[in-house]
Amino acid sequence: MNSFSPGFQGRARQVADKLPPGQYPTESFPVLSAGPTPKVPVESWQFTVTTETGRTHAWTWDQMMALPQQETVQDIHCVTRWSKFDTRWRGVSLDTFFEDVETAADYVVVSSYGGYTTNLPLEDLLDGQAWLVHTFDDYPLSPEHGGPARLLVPHLYFWKSAKWVQGIQLTDEDEPGFWESVGYHNYGDPWREQRNWGD
């Protein structure tokens, strides 16, 4: 009767390896928003990247959808301790938006429709680590989860994945965003449990 055991332990081990410290896995998809869900019609939607010298690169919805699209399957980790494994998204790699952007800046502030902001090092958005996503599980991303489009930066706590993303400002100095300025950790690596300032 040992035949069941190895498989079971194998699956338990797989979950343990995917779960950062202090997190628990969930099958549900909780909604966490600091304010009301903004209405963002795709007809007037724009996504912008603005450099530290003030040069703005802008994409309409149709221009964004005409860029190369990627599907990505990722584990996501919320600082409120839930983790969700194997979430499946579709969207555009941030590498694509930055292809023609000339910058010497090291940091970004990401802004959302509705006013939310979050900051991170530019390098954390590049090299296949971040996407602007518009589709979740083959369906258009729902407004509560950030539709029509949100950022997805799965290697950092999920508060860095700005919902209703509007634009990215490149900055020479690191400028704390909404949660970062009220005590959340500036970087937010779930594997180092960087929840609060000082962790």
Ligand SMILES: Nc1nc2c(c(=O)[nH]1)N[C@H]1C(S)=C(S)[C@@H](COP(=O)(O)O)O[C@H]1N2
């Ligand atoms: N614009 C915006 N983006 C946001 C937030 C928010 O309040 N506003 N909350 C953040 C937090 S704290 C988390 S955990 C995730 C939650 O995403 P979800 O509601 O799709 O689970 O979105 C992040 N992005």
Ligand SMILES: [Mo]
């Ligand atoms: Mo969160």
